[in-house]
Amino acid sequence: MTPSWIALIVLAIAAAGFVLARARAQAAARREARRLHSLPNYYGWTAAIYAAGPALLLLAIWLVAQPIATRSLTWPVLAAEAGENAVPSLMMADVQRLASGLDAAVATGRLTAEEARALPPEELRAAMAAQGVALGSEVTPATRDAALRWRRLSGTGDLLRGIVVIGLALAGAAWGVSRAKPDFRARNAVEQAMRGVLVSAALLAILTTVGIVLALIFNTIEFFRLYPAAEFFFGTTWSPSFGGGSELGILPLLWGTLYISIIALLVAVPIGLFAAIYLAEYAHRNVRSWAKPMLEMLAGIPTIVYGLFALLTVGPLLVEAFGRGGYLGLGWMQGGTAVMTAGLVMGIMLIPFVSSLSDDIINAVPQSLRDGSLGLGATRSETIRQVVLPAALPGIVGAVLLAASRAIGETMIVVLGAGAAARLSMNPFDAMTTVTAKIVSQLTGDADFSSPEALVAFALGMTLFVITLALNVVALWIVRRYREQYE
Amino acid sequence: MNDMRTMDNTVLNETKITARDVNVHYGTTHAIKGVDVDIADRTVTAFIGPSGCGKSTFLRCLNRMNDTIPGAVVTGEIKIDEADIYDSRVDPVQLRAKVGMVFQKPNPFPKSIYDNVAYGPKIHGLAKNKTELDEIVEKALRRGAIWDEVKDRLHAPGTGLSGGQQQRLCIARAVATEPEILLMDEPCSALDPIATAQVEELIDELRQNFSVVIVTHSMQQAARVSQRTAFFHLGNLVEYGETGKIFTNPEDSRTESYISGRIG
Structure with a gap:
């Protein structure tokens, strides 16, 4: 399941939560003589926020974290082959390209899943070229193993991602609906959520600045390692x-x-x-x-x-x-x-x-x-x-x-x-x-x-x-x- | 301060300002309608009336401050010492040096106390050197009844003073250019009762040297500080005369209604 599909499903769950929670609040209000604390829509919004907020946040974090985790888990396969002058990022780029090429080949039906796993390294480059993925050099066995491991890991990761995120959305929606009782202060909860949205917008702007500075700093330090600072200044x-x-x-x-x-x-x-x-x-x-x-x-x-x-x-x-x-x-x-x-x-x-x-x-x-x-x-x-x-x-x-x-x-x-x-x-x-x-x-x-x-x-x-x-x-x-x- | 002044100590002074058939238009608004008035020298004249009656507008005609407002048209005749101030040969800038003005809100410049007072004299070249300027500043601050409070901090910013002190500083600033007439546009409306009392006392002293015209919302204030009072209503000068008479025995029914609080 692609991330966009997951996001769509989460939003659908949130919408369903909205409708259910609002209906529940309205029903409760009609049954009991007491008035609701908030307008029915607010109960709907709380359920929608509980469903979509944490789930989408988790999805975003997952999208960033999974490649990092996969990379560090795949690297041991290549490490043995990596020589003194090897650039890990370049080698990993090859692995990733090979892995995504295999994915594409399986998806278009050019290779069966079985073939993709079993193809010997020597034939891979040709197979990839047929798929439209250009590889810089012949595929070494280690690279192939790494690519296969990458595919396996990311396959598991993707599956897990879908289950966890959608599960979280369902749990959030259920909780939101269950809280839609007349004495729940839904209006205040929405207020809190609004505040959270505004704070995160401000934080994002600040974090971007910090990110830009960090990007500059690391390369600057790298430069001063190669060139004396006194001569530069x-x-x-x-x-x-x-x-x-x-x-x-x-x-x-x-x-x-x-x-x-x-x-x-x-x-x-x-x-x-x-x-x-x-x-x-x-x-x-x-x-x-x-x-x-x-x-x-x-x-x-x-x-x-x-x-x-x-x-x-x-x-x-x-x-x-x-x-x-x-x-x-x-x-x-x-x-x-x-x-x-x-x-x-x-x-x-x-x-x-x-x-x-x-x-x-x-x-x-x-x-x-x-x-x-x-x-x-x-x-x-x-x-x-x-x-x-x-x-x-x-x-x-x-x-x-x-x-x-x-x-x-x-x-x-x-x-x-x-x-x-x-x-x-x-x-x-x-x-x-x-x-x-x-x-x-x-x-x-x-x-x-x-x-x-x-x-x-x-x-x-x-x-x-x-x-x-x-x-x-x-x-x-x-x-x-x-x-x-x-x- | 006695509350109701009577005629005896006032009307003997000669006329300083003569206004005849003064009309003011702001765009399509007819703000002042055919006002005739004679303002006496060395006298405090109060303009009273409900909000929007034109009393401030008329005051601003007397030093041509209306010229600075786009769209304001003044017609009629205003003479100070027999000279028409709306004559084309009169420079409004020179006129304003002769007719000083104090505003509703204290508006000290963002400068030191000394520089606030020295501003007018410097612009008009009243002092030949620093010593003379110092004297002018001291004299003005004494006349403004604020010298004792600020003499040790003349170079502190004028904006750091309290509201009442700021307003007296503004009066001192206006006095420093040696005007003949002092216009005051609700000078106490932003002040507390104690500061108001100090400023009113000062106005009474200023009468020795200047012709003072004061616009006020407070009828008690008009009664306390003025010798003559003019009542404005809807752009018309309804009644003008001795303060004591206006407040005790007004001729016009509108004046009576306003003074007794029925309109306003």
Whole structure:
């Protein structure tokens, strides 16, 4: 029985439990003069929840746990054959592929169950090829034994899974129906269940974050085993070569990231903030009603489109001005891809982040403060500068830091706008690259996944994660500190 | 404080503000309907009336705060010292320095106590140097009857004071720009009785130097602090005269109904 069938059956049991429990509650209410504690539907829902909740949870856990258990029980068969350099995960992958190939062959009738068990190892590869399952090498006897064991174990496991899960659902439904008596507080029980659903949604989001961090950490540790951490953090050269002997210093990438982000913020913060002030303080309601959505539309443009804009429009324009033979006669710029190109375009991308958040924050400043200032004979801009902005400052700082972490994490604009050269240069018209762009280039292509050149991507990702985390913590700290003082 | 003032100590002052046929529209709402009123100098004038009667709206005409509300249109003539404040040559910003305002809810800026009071003088360049500014701030805080409470913590945030202290700070802030008229929009409605008593006492002292116009919901307050009272109802100025007379012997039946609690 496949997991989806089991789930469907569980849901059917839950539905039956719902109907039965509700009917029982209604009947009880009619027989006894006393009123029910809860509405009949609540009794139905409790039975449905008791039936479906634990059973589906068990099914989910089982789906995760069974392959792990099967793997550890199958591995002893292969262990004898595994040599010094064997990669257990690769060998197990072969076993799993063979096992599922045999399953498929039996299911389509190409092999009988008996044949599948008895086929000698030499004939297996051909049989699998006929089934459409490509195996990397000839099947060794140990692999075949392991695959057979795998099939046996997972067959038992699947059977057991169906029985236990459906049994649990039936037991839950029965219990729920049996409790459907007038004095049972079904309404409160449903309340508890709702709470459980909400808590698990929140937990899931947190656990995912933890999972991402863990995935990064293990590969990062692996990387630092192959490559010295000091050279990674303090090396000033970035020249990976997959043949070996590469230098993987993060400093040029960090410098590129910071440089581009700073230029982007220099563009986005003043423009965004001024736009927000105009929208919040000066704009007529009609202007605001179309100007704000227009600005926010900028945030909906995919960053790859911004990248194209950088590559095709902004870069050439800048070269015309600052390049060799440009009309400013400066010759600072070699090509269209440069820190300045990416920074300008990224700044445009960030304008709606800054303006939209700041606009909300400025609007949240109480009107009484504005009245107080205007009533003292201050002009509008004096009021904004001296009263509104100081009051809104913590929120605005938060908005800017949020924009900063967007800038640091941005990839596509950099790839297309800033070039791919990792270098430490002060000239904003030089091509540079960032941490994120390099993560992409290290993981795409036919890299060997266990080489430091590929694993460095995880170390880069981890560094980026730590930096943006620190930025967010600082933002929260600033916001909280000033809020205490002012509200 | 005596509860009912009589005519003797009041009406001798000359007229400070003259309003003739003032109408205010908010969009399609006709909020003020043809109000004529003369407000005397160095006198406390109270505007009373039920909620939504237009008394606050009319108050906000006197320093052109209605200009900051989109859709508000003011017609008619308001003169302060014989000069029309709605004349196109008058800068509303300058006018508001001359006509200070205190609001319903204490609204200290998120700044220190000192900076709150120094805000107006700094904007209008009233002080040549730090010493002068210090003097202005001290004088304003003394006039606001709050100096003794805050003199040791002038650089603490103004928002950290109690409600009554905040409102007196706001009065001190308004006084610091040396206005000639002080408008107060229900200045005690967010305060407890003790803070209210302190602010009322302060209003009585302010009469020495300013023409004070106060909007209030509390008839007892109007009777306690004002020399003249104007009763507004549904956008009309129903009756205006000596406070003692309004409260003891009103001419209009609506005034009498409101004062005796039958409408409102």
